[in-house]
Amino acid sequence: MKASPTDVLTGIYYIDGDVAAGYGALAAGCKLVAGYPITPSTEAFEAMCRRGPQVGTVFIQMEDEFGSISAVLGAVWSGVKSMTITSGPGYSLMMESIGFGAMLETPFVLLNIQRGGPSTGVPTKTGQADMMQSRWGSHGDYELIAISPDSPQEMFDYTIKAFNLAEKYRCPVMIMSDECVGHMTEKVVIPEADKIEIEPRRFYKGPPEEYLPFSPDPDLVPKIAKAGDGLGLYITGRVHDERGYPVKNEEFKAKYVRRLVDKIRLNKDKIIELKEESTDDADVVVVSYGISSRVAVKGVEIARQKGIKVGTLRLVTVWPFPDEKIIDLAKKVKAFVVPEINYGQIVFDVARCCHGQANVVLIPHGGAGVHNPLDISDAIESAAKEDKKIEGVVEFKTRLEKIVFERGLKIKE
Amino acid sequence: MKAKETKMKEIHSAPSKKGEIHPMENLLRMDRMPHIWCPSCGIGLAVTAFASALEKANMDPNMVSIVSGIGCTGRVAGYVKLDSFHTTHGRPIAFGTGIRVANPKIKVVVFSGDGDLIAIGGNHFIHAARRNIDMLVVCVNNFIYAMTGGQVAPTTPLAAYATTSPYGCVEPPFNIPYIADSSGAVYVARWTTLHVRRLINSLAEALQKKGFSVVEVISPCGMYYSRINKLGDGLDMMKFYHDNVEIRHGEDTKNLDIGFQTKIICGKFVDRERPSYMERYNQWLSGVKGGSRDEG
Numbered sequence: 001m002k003a004s005p006t007d008v009l010t011g012i013y014y015i016d017g018d019v020a021a022g023y024g025a026l027a028a029g030c031k032l033v034a035g036y037p038i039t040p041s042t043e044a045f046e047a048m049c050r051r052g053p054q055v056g057t058v059f060i061q062m063e064d065e066f067g068s069i070s071a072v073l074g075a076v077w078s079g080v081k082s083m084t085i086t087s088g089p090g091y092s093l094m095m096e097s098i099g100f101g102a103m104l105e106t107p108f109v110l111l112n113i114q115r116g117g118p119s120t121g122v123p124t125k126t127g128q129a130d131m132m133q134s135r136w137g138s139h140g141d142y143e144l145i146a147i148s149p150d151s152p153q154e155m156f157d158y159t160i161k162a163f164n165l166a167e168k169y170r171c172p173v174m175i176m177s178d179e180c181v182g183h184m185t186e187k188v189v190i191p192e193a194d195k196i197e198i199e200p201r202r203f204y205k206g207p208p209e210e211y212l213p214f215s216p217d218p219d220l221v222p223k224i225a226k227a228g229d230g231l232g233l234y235i236t237g238r239v240h241d242e243r244g245y246p247v248k249n250e251e252f253k254a255k256y257v258r259r260l261v262d263k264i265r266l267n268k269d270k271i272i273e274l275k276e277e278s279t280d281d282a283d284v285v286v287v288s289y290g291i292s293s294r295v296a297v298k299g300v301e302i303a304r305q306k307g308i309k310v311g312t313l314r315l316v317t318v319w320p321f322p323d324e325k326i327i328d329l330a331k332k333v334k335a336f337v338v339p340e341i342n343y344g345q346i347v348f349d350v351a352r353c354c355h356g357q358a359n360v361v362l363i364p365h366g367g368a369g370v371h372n373p374l375d376i377s378d379a380i381e382s383a384a385k386e387d388k389k390i391e392g393v394v395e396f397k398t399r400l401e402k403i404v405f406e407r408g409l410k411i412k413e
Numbered sequence: 414m415k416a417k418e419t420k421m422k423e424i425h426s427a428p429s430k431k432g433e434i435h436p437m438e439n440l441l442r443m444d445r446m447p448h449i450w451c452p453s454c455g456i457g458l459a460v461t462a463f464a465s466a467l468e469k470a471n472m473d474p475n476m477v478s479i480v481s482g483i484g485c486t487g488r489v490a491g492y493v494k495l496d497s498f499h500t501t502h503g504r505p506i507a508f509g510t511g512i513r514v515a516n517p518k519i520k521v522v523v524f525s526g527d528g529d530l531i532a533i534g535g536n537h538f539i540h541a542a543r544r545n546i547d548m549l550v551v552c553v554n555n556f557i558y559a560m561t562g563g564q565v566a567p568t569t570p571l572a573a574y575a576t577t578s579p580y581g582c583v584e585p586p587f588n589i590p591y592i593a594d595s596s597g598a599v600y601v602a603r604w605t606t607l608h609v610r611r612l613i614n615s616l617a618e619a620l621q622k623k624g625f626s627v628v629e630v631i632s633p634c635g636m637y638y639s640r641i642n643k644l645g646d647g648l649d650m651m652k653f654y655h656d657n658v659e660i661r662h663g664e665d666t667k668n669l670d671i672g673f674q675t676k677i678i679c680g681k682f683v684d685r686e687r688p689s690y691m692e693r694y695n696q697w698l699s700g701v702k703g704g705s706r707d708e709g
Contacts, residue, residue: 032515053698058514062507063540070504070537074480074511077498078519082511100501227496227512228519230475234442234491236499245445246491246499 003027003160003196007055013188017181020152020188021085021111022047024159027196030109031080032058034071039123040179041087041113048085065093069110073097076106077235079226081163081201083109087179088117091130092137098172099138100237102260105214105222107166107201109159111175113182114290116367126179127367128290129342134174135319141257143264145271146174146319148289152186158316164199165271169263170221176318178341180291180370204231212242214256220263268320275314276325282311283334283384287326287350289315291370292339299339299376306377308384318346326353335359335383337396339371344393351393359386363396372399440464440474442494449488453635453647455606456486459553460493462609462630463524466616477520478512480505482534484560485634486526486553493524503533506541509548517691520620521548527568528558531587535567542596544690545624551616552589552627555634556671563637570673574641586671593627594666594683600626601666601683606633607654608679615681624689631677644674 008027015023022044025033033052035045049059062068068084075082086094091112101108114130116122134146145165149158155177162173204211204223211231216222225231238246239253247253264271279285284303288296293314303310313329315322326336326349335358338347347362354360361383365371379396403409435443441464450456467474474495481490483502490497496519500508509521523530530538530552541548557575558564565575565582568589572581590601600622604612612630619626633639633650644650654677662680669678688696 032511034511053701058694060510060514062510063536066504067507067510067537067540070500070507071511071514073500074498074508074513075515076511077496078512078515080515082515096501097504226516227478227498228476228516229496231496232442232494233496234499235497236491237501238499 001198001200003193003198004029005193008190008193008196009051010190010192013190014185015152015188016043016183016185017149017152017155017177018043018113018183019047020155021159021175021177023051023190024156025083025109025163026051026055026057027156027190028160028163029081029198030057030083030163032060032072032075032082033084034060034062034068034075034082035085036062036065036068036090038087038090040115040182041085041111043182044111044113045085065090066097069094069097072108073101073104073106076108077227077233079228081107081167083111085111085113087113088115088121088123088130089119091133095133095137098144099140099142101172102138102142102144103237104235105170105224105260106172107170107224109162109166109173109175111159111177114176114178122368124179125368126291126341126370128178128292128340129345129367131176131318131340131342131345134176141261143261144172144174144319145169145264145317146176147273147316148176148318150181150290150294150314152181152184152188155181156188156190160196160198164197167199167201168221169267169271170202170224171264174319176290178291213244214240215242216259216263219267220259264320271317271320272322273316274322274325275316277312279311279313279329279333281309283309284380285311285313285329285333285336286376286380287313287315287336287338287346288340289318289346292341295371295373296339296376298373299371299380302373302377303380306381308380310380315346321349323353326350327355330354330357333358335361335386337361337363337376337379337383339363339365339376339379341365341367341370344395347393356389356391359383359390359394361394361396363398365398365400375399437461437464440467440494442492445492448492450485451636453633453639453650454485455555455630455632456489456553458606458609459551459612459630459632460489462612463551463616464493465613466620469613469617470620472520472620476518477522478509479522479524480509480512481523482525482529484526484529484558485555486524487529487560489524503529504537506530506534506537506548506550510541510546513547514691517547522551522620523548524551525553527552527554527556527589528566531589531592532567539592539596542593542598542625542627545597545599545687547623547689547691548625549616549619549622550625550627551630553630553632554589555632555638557634557638559634559637563641570671573638573673576641588666588670589629590627590669590682591666597625597687598627598683599624599685599687602627602681603629603631603669603679605631605654605658605677605679607651607658624687
């Protein structure tokens with residue numbers, strides 16, 4: 001299915017990542033956006049409010065993040081595509097309803113413009129420390145999809161992709177962007193509507209009396225319906241059977257929750273998108289995502305000038321994690337270097353998949369800034385020289401950390 | 414005890430006699446009976462009254478969605494044969510807002526308890542009233558958190574006992590009609606589960622009302638509230654309602670506080686007109702459509 005021409009604001013723009021994501025959502029056919037203002041994500045919500053009336057998208061600023069995500073879920077069950085936008089503390093508040101959305105197999109998109117944490121942290125500056133929260137933040141077993149764009153153009157493109165994945169797999173999709181990408185202003189090309197592929201909702205079309213809202217198709221994803229279809233839906237966050245009726249025995253729990261997890265795990269190949277470059281004969285592979293992958297480009301360039309064979313693997317899809325790819329590369333390379341703006345999150349999944357076959361180096365960053373490309377090139381260089389196998393994750397000492405901890409930090413007035 | 418349970422189950426799941434249909438079968442999910450509510454609980458009465466009101470108001474069941482949160486009353490959505498949504502704790506009003514705003518053809522009914530709507534979901538309650546979202550909120554108030562075993566609620570009367578107020582409740586309770594009124598609800602009424610006929614009329618009226626309507630239903634909780642406060646069983650509570658309820662239509666909502674075993678004032682307190690959220694939204698939209706600022 002192609003995008004509707006009225007939804008797509010075709011043209012060439014010079015806009016920031018937040019606004020691009022907002023326009024991407026409108027192009028994807030998002031018809032209700034509910035949000036709550038929070039830096040640095042607000043511009044995306046504002047852009048959708050401003051352009052909403054032109055494309056027939058309803059917007060509502062709710063009283064809190066619980067409200068905005070709940071309204072989004074309600075809207076989806078009313079039959080429309082819907083999205084919410086948040087950051088840091090707001091994301092934490094939404095956790096319960098993310099699990100609720102996963103449990104109801106509700107297709108919706110959540111844009112998280114990550115900022116420095118924990119708590120209020122550094123609200124106006126960047127961070128990548130919500131990555132594990134996006135995977136494990138809500139209680140119980142569930143799987144969802146998270147993607148991490150690295151430019152305003154990608155914010156547009158991957159917001160559309162996020163909606164498509166949500167519809168296809170009936171699950172929450174997180175766009176795990178960050179303040180740098182959100183506030184970075186670049187050229188964004190919005191193509192004509194007929195160049196944009198849209199995944200239609202998997203509505204049930206059979207006889208009403210035969211409808212089972214949670215009876216899956218062969219790809220493990222059930223057909224969806226909406227309020228007002230006359231099907232007498234029963235939708236609950238309790239573990240339920242195929243009719244949607246609550247059940248509390250372990251057999252059903254095993255059957256239902258297993259499918260919730262498997263519909264993502266077994267469709268991994270179709271979901272995961274990676275950008276891989278020069279890994280064939282590489283000694284070191286830099287694994288990165290989001291803004292860190294933009295910064296890594298320079299670091300890799302410097303290392304290559306020194307004659308080191310470096311490949312790059314960019315995780316466009318962070319969750320589900322590309323285990324097989326890392327397992328495969330670990331057999332061939334000496335080391336992985338993982339720059340991320342946190343004290344180790346995705347790096348531990350890289351290490352998990354390595355099985356000790358390659359060294360794993362973390363280049364940490366506390367947030368409120370991005371990596372120094374020289375740290376990335378130095379880390380690549382030392383990883384390439386290292387001949388010993390080192391167990392666990394090695395933490396690279398960055399210039400910033402040396403300044404702060406070795407020379408000492410003077411508190412300025 | 415076990416034998417009694419089995420007996421109850423037999424009665425409830427017994428096949429009906431040939432040609433005999435439960436009068437509410439078209440509105441209740443009979444395949445989910447027996448329900449979970451305890452003997453003497455008033456929630457079932459509230460549900461029956463609601464189902465009767467749906468018929469009385471001549472609502473198309475296909476176009477009504479019922480949304481509940483968590484708690485004893487949170488289970489209502491699961492027993493009513495409409496589009497039913499059993500959501501997270503405190504969020505049914507926000508969830509219902511999403512349903513209604515995305516498809517204004519759907520009538521949203523939020524059916525939940527005092528803890529769900531007034532404690533954890535209190536913020537959504539006042540803001541939905543402020544916006545005047547077109548929905549009916551049925552708030553069953555049993556003065557206690559019953560699902561979790563009888564903890565103190567923001568509606569527990571002063572000095573009443575609960576498991577987390579073992580020496581008597583020290584916090585003054587909320588007056589639900591007063592919050593609803595002052596936040597902008599267009600229809601506010603209170604009844605007890607004894608006043609079934611009046612409750613049905615009130616619910617039917619509220620269902621047809623455009624805007625945010627609130628009906629508080631005072632309900633006995635024989636298992637927790639009555640037991641810990643030594644108030645007798647369900648019948649005793651009904652007798653109490655009979656003797657202590659005063660019907661005062663149009664009473665100022667400020668005067669509707671409920672004390673421990675004091676007089677309960679019931680009636681229809683608010684019935685007024687205010688533009689609903691969607692009315693304002695559409696009116697405003699027709700003014701700005703196509704005229705939005707362009708920063709591209």
